[in-house]
């Protein structure tokens with residue numbers, strides 16, 4: 001590993017590159033990253049870094065997000081096939097249909113979506129800022145794409161809004177059942193349950209804390225409790241254990257693993273830095289259209 005780390009350092013210097021990673025990638029990849037965080041952090045930090053090349057260790061929509069926010073930088077993705085299925089679970093046609101059907105409509109696009117969906121939307125959100133942003137929108141009607149579960153979680157807290165739901169979901173989080181949570185609670189009754197809002201409403205209903213990956217890590221770090229049940233992708237355990245060596249973290253069911261995030265390896269990071277072969281490229285028109293809702297998200301989140 002040390003040899004690989006040295007090679008990465010060499011390549012980063014040569015290319016003026018930085019490595020950004022989502023909490024869901026393998027531990028060894030998080031270890032070599034310059035910036036690690038949730039989807040909101042990665043979008044925000046992408047606008048603030050001074051580098052010619054960004055290596056985005058995450059799924060394709062994250063690479064697209066970094067490119068949309070940095071059209072003049074080279075954005076490389078170590079695994080071009082690391083595709084998030086949920087990112088495709090809405091259509092531009094459906095957005096147009098809703099725009100015709102409803103007056104006073106805002107199309108709110110979870111960043112876990114392809115660039116074409118972002119481009120057709122009014123504002124982007126992540127799980128860390130969706131509540132704040134939807135609340136701040138002047139519109140009564142909200143078409144929230146693509147995730148039904150995050151939409152329901154936000155809608156329940158904003159009864160003044162009229163939500164139109166889309167039927168997308170993250171197969172990793174949607175598969176968790178309330179029975180699995182009850183079983184985990186029975187095994188460790190002292191543990192606090194931390195759940196990502198991509199889980200079903202009957203699962204979030206059993207949580208002591210609901211939030212993004214960063215929110216979950218912060219909650220556990222600040223809490224006086226010593227045991228936690230983690231209901232999100234297992235990659236977060238790396239940072240949770242790193243920051244909290246004296247606390248115990250349990251998983252539910254067979255544990256949640258996003259096979260697409262796991263396609264990123266250290267060897268692939270080295271290869272993409274050497275060969276620059278899997279670059280994120282999009283039409284300028286598409287990037288310009290998707291840039292607006294992404295910037296609106298960053299502005300509203302910062303207020």
Ligand code: 13P
Nearest residue numbers: 038039126127128212213
């Ligand atoms: P956050 O990073 O917003 O917590 O989202 C989780 C996720 O599913 C990313 O793919």
Ligand code: SF4
Nearest residue numbers: 059084086170172258
């Ligand atoms: Fe997509 Fe779910 Fe994997 Fe996140 S965890 S990248 S939403 S499949």
